[in-house]
Amino acid sequence: MLAHANPQHMHEMVMRLPADHSRVSRQIPRAHEHPAQLQQSKSSSIRLLQVLPSSPATLCYDRGRAPVSNRLMSLLVVSGIDKSFGGDTILDGVSFRLAWGQKLGLVGRNGSGKTTLLRILTGRMEPDRGSVQYAKGIRFGYLRQEQMVEHGLTVYQEAEDAFAPVLAMEARLRELEQAMARADGSDRLPSVMEEYGQMRERFEAMGGYESLRDIRLVLRRLGFGEADLDKPTRALSGGEKTRLAMARLLLSGPDVLLLDEPTNHLDLEATEWLEGFLRDFGGAVILASHDRWFLDRVVTTVAEIDSARLTLFNGNFSAYWLQRQANRKRQAELHARDRAEVARLMEFFEKWKNTPSKRSQALMRRRWAEKIQQRMAGRPAQEGQSMRLAVKSRIRGGNEVVIAERLTKRWGERTLFEDVSFLVERGHRVGIVGPNGAGKSTLIRILTGEELPTSGSIRLGANITVGLFAQEASGLDLEATALENMLSVGEMLPAAARTHLGRLLFTGDDVFRRTADLSGGEKNKLALAMLAWQRPNLLILDEPTNHLDIDSREALTEMLRGFDGTLLLVSHDRHLLDQTTTHTLEIRDGRAALFEGSYAATREERAAWRSAGRQIAAGPAGVSPAARHGGHENPLTAGLNSFQLSRARRQAAKTVGALESRVAELEDWVRRIEEALSAPMPGDDVVQLSRDYARAQTELNEALAKWEAAITYAHGIGAAV
Structure with a gap:
């Protein structure tokens, strides 16, 4: 009811x-x-x-x-x-x-x-x-x-408030226990015991003493340590x-x-x-x-x-996205046919409306055109515009883009990361991940000179030009208009700036709005527009998807996929990380390691690194900068004799071939599911197919990342692939 x-x-x-x-x-x-x-x-x-x-x-x-x-x-x-x-x-x-x-x-x-x-x-x-x-x-x-x-509460007390009924019942149980002790041998004892039994049964049914354990467990899962409970x-x-x-x-x-x-x-x-x-x-x-x-x-x-x-x-979302694209494609085709039909009918009307012998036919065609226009107006609106942006490097930088050597950063007694070394080469796309507060944004600020390390160094290579997207677009002048912020990039006429902003859906008088009055998503788009105009060869983005809707995130993904330089990306958006990165840098518990592969492709390897409690990295990313800078010996083949090298090359070629076959199988699987989803079917079948589609896409992305890593390694040791 x-x-x-x-x-x-x-x-x-x-x-x-x-x-x-x-x-x-x-x-x-x-x-x-x-x-x-x-x-x-x-x-x-x-x-x-x-x-x-x-x-x-x-x-x-x-x-x-x-x-x-x-x-x-x-x-x-x-x-x-x-x-x-x-x-x-x-x-x-x-x-x-x-x-x-x-x-x-x-x-x-x-x-x-x-x-x-x-x-x-x-x-x-x-x-x-x-x-x-x-x-x-x-x-x-x-x-x-x-x-x-x-x-007025501490962290623990605030969470504990969820169990107010349980805690109240626990207090009542204590009162009843004292009452039973006082009523021992009296006529009141049976009634007190009955109430106690009923209360105890309800108390246990509601979780009872395990509630206190739950509080700590949930707080820990959501990032609150033991030291935070009394904060x-x-x-x-x-x-x-x-x-x-x-x-x-x-x-x-x-x-x-x-x-x-x-x-x-x-x-x-x-x-x-x-x-x-x-x-x-x-x-x-x-x-x-x-x-x-x-x-x-x-x-x-x-x-x-x-x-x-x-x-x-x-x-799920993937099934929806396919259905939406198919629906909108059909709507666009129908809209185009109706628009052409209206134009044809109105052309006849305009041609013959003043000819007595054709006037009635002309009027009939106009009425039919009006009916088609009413039908068009009753349909859902056509898909709105999406932001369009491309970033291309102005100059080519050196092979070594970011070099970190024994980098350490401490805040008081807390160590964010210690003795971290890694090398980012030209064309690498590095996703930086780790728990909140691990030091991801701090690493970016040290690289850009906003903060100093406690010890060690991190520096840029030769001819590296940086484009920085700071978290929450903090680099914008909030008192200036969107157009004024755009013009501050330099080498741009107002007309060109307005055209460029138009690609981010700033139209008409939008460009004259004070930046402080823009929404969070609009500020992010403005910062991205300014970044694209600079044409750097190293993009550093710190949480660029904050406040962006799904369509804007898709446009950002395409922008980064088309970027021809090097990328450092701090993000919690796993789809963005998986679609745009070739390497993953994880910062956690004062340590950091660079892995070859996207977020999904390196999941198992990163889990092994965490559980082992030591720094490891995949392939060439595991080699220290010192080894790369000194001498001319290939670190991938160092220490191998000719027999071992020959065997390694054969194995690398075999691995690449196997992964290519696996990628082809998965691509065919994805294609078959897409075809099935585009046909009418019962709702339960759609749910199951959409789950299969999500799994197939994940496995395909992981296989592609492994194939890219394998072929990079194979080329590195001179294998014929």
Whole structure:
């Protein structure tokens, strides 16, 4: 049974339930089944639930054990939602249902209405028309992009607040234990013991003492060490507050999760951990994100908001992307045919409208042309423009681009990295990864001269020109206009600057807007436009995808793929890393190592390096700069006799051949899945095929990266390939 819920009442009805590790298969108690506990929750100042759940390997909320009637019903029904601001229509007739176990990815360009829809679903905003209905007794959790935490608490206390009902019950159990001791032998003892038994049963069903372990586990997974637990929340950065809100909400256990950009401020490990949970979470999820890798591995349905309308696609993000491209290609072809037909009909009308014998025919053709135009206007809008940008080097730099030798950086007693040595050669595309706070951005600032190392050195090679994209586009003059910032690059006339900005979708008077008034995505695009005009041969990008929507990220990916110089890229966007990098530099626990291959291709090797606790690197990246700089001996063949070298060359050629065959097989697999996805089929088949497609793409990218590494090594030792 569905009922229109009062949002405030819905929020107050939330119970925060910890995991029960000892009994994985169980039914979570509902708030309305325990009114006494609900009252305790209210008195404990439980705030609006905003939840991210945990990995099933750590916290086990077995939603699959819900009654069949619950699992078959719609948890949420949205009917005909309209919303406008001023004269702008943001949502137009949005309708959909959310079923138990469904993972819905909400996608669309920046400003398309995703956050507005989430606010309407949670009752934080009223629609102009339409209704939102919730299944009775269902608990919602909402994660906003900007989170609030209590400033009077420590990190641990803030997370502990998720278990207020459990802690209140624990306090009551202690009181009852004391009451039993006092009532020993009296008539009150049986009633006290009965209450104690009932309370203890509910306490254990809600996770009991394991809750305290869960708190530390979740905080650690989201990047908070033991030393952070007593830190006051008022001292946290914005990103740390968001992660703390995640930890607090993660421990609360809702039925439905509404998540607005949940991977913001998460490092790659935390993102992958969250990914793992959401895949197996038995409740329902609505997830707004621009992270296509994350979406690919989590969602089963994609809801696209485009031109204020919502369209549903079965499958994950890759399946949606293929369907969208095919749909838009068909729409474009149909639009072109209709436009040509209108032109033909109107040409006849204009030619014969004043000829009495042909006038009636001319008028009929005009009426038919008007009907076609009405039909064209009723279709979804054609795909909007995407940013177009290319970067080409102005001059060719030396073979050695970045040389780090025994580089160390400390902050007080903390060592970010120590004794790090690596060489980046011309044409290398290096993805720099590691946990938040590991020192990735610090390494960039040392390289660009903004900071000094504690010891060691890092320097640029001969004729290297640097183009830097600082995090949050911090190099922009916020008081200047977009055009003035562009002109500050130099050697550019205003007309050329406006044309260049137009490629980034700055049109008309947009170029005269004060930079401080631009959105985060617009500032990033402006910084990228300035970077492209400089035409450096070394691009250094620190989190360039922040605030960019999926279409803009795709355009950035294509820009970097077409760049003919050397790239250093700090990013949490795994799709971008996998599509644009040839090497991976990982910084972690005070150490760093350079691996040959993209993020996905080096996953196993990096895991081995982490577990071994020592620096290793693949192929030529493992050779120290000193060995490369001194003498003329090839470090790849040093120490090999002629027999060993001959055998190594044969093996390298064999490896290249095997990988080429594997790449061909995987390309054929991807092609066959793409053909299957373009044909009509049942929804379940689309979901399975989309999962196969994501796996095939991942395996193909890994195989290509291994092939590139193998052929580089083969050439390095003189093998015939």
